[in-house]
Amino acid sequence: MKVLSLTFLLTVTLFSAWAQPTQKPVIYGKNWMAITGKPLAATAGAITFQKGGNAVDAACAMLAATCTMWDTLSWGGETQVLIYNPKTKKVIAINAMGVAPTGATADFFKSKGYNFPPEYGPLAATTPGTVGGLIYMLVNYGSLSLEQVLAPAMELAAGYPIEAQAANAMERGKAQIKTWPYSAKVFLTHPGEKREAPEAGEIFVQKDLLVTLTKMVAAEKLALKSGKTRNQALMAAYDRFYTGDIAREFVRGAQEQGGLITMQDLAKWKPLEEDPLTVNYKGIDVYKMQQWTQGPVMLQALNILENFDLKSMGYNSPKYIHTLYQAMNLSFADRDFYYGDPRFSPTEPMKGLLSKAYARQRASLIRFDKNDADIGPGNPYPFEGKVNPYIDLLKARGYDLDTGKRNFAPKHDLGKNTTPEALYHDRLWLGTTSVEAADAAGWVVSITPSGGWLPACIAGNTGIGMSQRMQSFVLDSTINPFNVVAPGKRPRVTLSPSLALKDGKPYLSSAVQGGDTQDQNLLQFFLNVTEFGMNVQQAAEAPNFNTNQLWLSLGGTKTEDRRPKPGQLLLQSATKEEVRNDLKKMGYVLSFENRTSGPINAIYFDWKHGSMWGGSSNHGEDYGIGW
Template sequence: MTFRPTIMGTHGMVATEHYLSALIGVQVLKQGGNAVDAAVAAIFAEGVLNPHMHTLGGESPMLIYSADTGRVSAINGNTAAAQRATPEWFTEQGFELIPRDGLLAAGVPAAFGALVTALERFGTMTLTQVATPAMELARDGFPMHPGLRGPSDYLAFSIYHQQEKFQDRWPTSAQLYLPQGKLPEVGDVFRNPDLAQTFERLLQAERAAAGDRRAGLQAALDVFYRGEIARQIADFVQREGGLPDLADLAAFETHVEAPVTVNYRGYDVYKCGPWSQGPVFLQQLRLLEGFHLRDLGHNSSDYIHLVTEASKLAFADREAYYGDPRFIDVPTEELLSPAYAELRRPLIDPDRASLTLRPGDPLGGHALRAADAPLLGREWQRGTVHVDVVDAQRNMISATPSGAWIADSPVVEGIVFPLGTRIQMFDLDAAHPNGLAPGKRPRTTLTPSLVMRDGKPFMAFGTMGLDQQDQWTLQFFLNVVEFDMPVQAAIEAPKFSSKHFPSSTYPHAAEPGVLRVEGRIPYDVKARFAGQGT
């Protein structure tokens, strides 16, 4: 039994966070666009409809399966640090950690570059065709919804919870989100005319290319990263004390890469590289393929314990090795090898939870290496959205747009969206694999997923949730392939997540042994873990 019906179709499918963005994606498919066209249109719309969770100033990693080539590609839609952003700069200013919010944590906006790159390489439509619906939402408005407006104890980054910050510190944000000094009401038509004008400038640049699709897309990129929009962003950031400048914007590039992949019981699972946390999903699969999960019973105490302990080992390696592979050598092949998983698997005690952080040594052939135990810290949360599309030709795209939340950075005057603050994810220890360096991309939690079976498209999926993303999606995947659940049931099944390892976000702390379990999991299952350090 599920709370929602399983939706099925033959000509295409669009899954997004907001219903209007899903509608826009479907309309693009009906107009003849492919999965990438529809996803890009939906993501542009999400940046208008859910600015507390994602805007154009943020990031958008993607995985794309092309039916024409039969290959999966990864788009590195991740931000980059400014040239002035060094560990020495922050320590000289008295920072022990990069701040959680504000323009000191801002990097180069990556989402627009990623979306245009996806459109150019894998789409069929023009920017005008896919971005006009988002421009019209910004210009004509949409009904203010509870997630954006608040209040909500969960969505503490809604407008409601930011009123004092906007009024006291960020006047550009207050002008937009608190018109006449008042909080909008749910159902009010909310407009962002300056953002609509930003879209119009991009579309004008494309139209000037006189019908050449690729030249038009490149013209829009030039305006955003090297032209008028870039200058407005750089001027605002420099005036307000941030680090990125016009040269950082002009130098920014979006990379199309090979994904990482493993085969799990006949399913080829694809993730983005170690600049994301994506390989940790695959490391967990490698560990778990040595166990008979179905025999343990879905969400039994033994099953939850096993999956959690495997997660702890995989995430310990994430902390020890993952980072931007253009700056460090990440032993990805060794981390994902069956031999390494076989070496690490005996560390899982079937009766006892580990309370230490235990990265391995994939290059030295050892199960463990020296590591400090994580420290306790406080909770941190922000928003993310996710978009999946498949079309009639079975092209697939999975994208996890996030960042540039209105709660963490002021909207740029005249543009109007904030900049992403994911630079906070860097470590100020230059020797750390995720240590800050100019031009480097932070290890992000954003982690879309694609699955093929017998060489054919099978699933595209993802979620919000920071460090929980590759725990919740792992459980969803196992629900389908191990426990034969229908997709909707697999989505709705109660989840659990560990907070054992260091958080990717400020203040990078952990809570050793802490396991969060949904209340729908039976009491007798949860009771086993009470006081057991799990």
């Protein structure tokens, strides 16, 4: 009896530890679900559903609204999409990432003294992808017109009460904003005053952006009036943006401020539909974008972790944290060296990287007594029947694939990291929002859009902030031979939506903001649900941890700004003392924050009851509405 009582008490205690009461409620819906980074933008999704739109239409409306509200992105940024199509019962990926413009070469940036392309300004800009991605989604999978979908965003551009988050970001960045005349005109509504940016609640008007959006809708309406089909009319709006008068003003404004983007760059760029990458984790099929994103990191980590009994370790126990930390480090080491744009040579070894046999080999490297600061890229090539062409390059970096002795940072990068901690963490978490939508017909959409965040350089009189994603390229092939900048190439980005199917049906849809932490946090969210039985809101709010033992993808033009910090572990402030002590004994350098994750937005599909459960993290302004 005593044994039974102890077992029961232990079970209750563990469950209570895993499933804490939440600060926000689960959002329940039967007909549709709309979740994104701003309450007004979620309302745009709800409005679109009420118009009769499907989840794709609603997702596009929320994307348009978040761009207009500068929710760490703008209309000149990039969009990454996973869609479950209930008609084909398949997941597809839409790649609406812009490319490096004409003249954007490694030698060009090196000649300006950079080790990486710049963080901000016209030289940080890839070609805009979000407009093309949005229209592509509507043409192929939506049902409403562009006018209907953009109506909420156009109303916002005409004037909306701006939130403190965006208004304060404008004020903080005003010194940089003043170096770009078109940005200053939009963001600094009170020039010369002590506070030059808008105040929270002030009606923020974007006349130039409204004109741009109106021109796109006008092109659609004119095409319809002339007898064109819905899809032809949508493409007329696309063409006006990428080859017409909007494009000309965008290019003029970008080049006037020192940018490289040409009319040919805009005309040649196209959104792409792709097959996502996928692995099966204990009966659940998990889908991510291809290797021009960091998405496969989560797939690699799941393959590694499948070799361990995570549940028996206990949620966020020292052993659990250590195991996930090591699995993430192994996966990120591969990301940092092997991921890049698959449309450019060389070809990334993704078959090997995602093989279960390779994962078992990588899992065997995990030591359970201490952090391994020497983890480096593995050798996936034998797992796809090939010889690694970069053995010598890896050895030159300080990796020895034969003995297992590896040094994470290239030899020429070793030394004291002088980047202040606050700045480093800011770079780790930089940017992005997320969009989640689903409907009763079975459409599911997960988007991680970004680019053009504040302080943004606006291109001429378009009202459109340019992307800053060029900074995710490298200039040195010893860091990553697959991700060296070149004209027409997509950078390897952090942006990473997720979809999961169980028994062939939608199970989880999720995305999160947070730069290099995205797939760290989405991995833990997924395990919170699948291993520890948390509901979608509990899993979104649960304390996460982050590894900094990786090359930063964003921020800083010098190598010392980006290099890994082996053993550095960010924990939630409430982490128990005994857990801290055990982790310190393993060689971890601990830091603590109340917030240990970007805002996670997610939808869980309850097939038993025929309902959708929405989760929206308590770490930001993210908000959801269901019906």
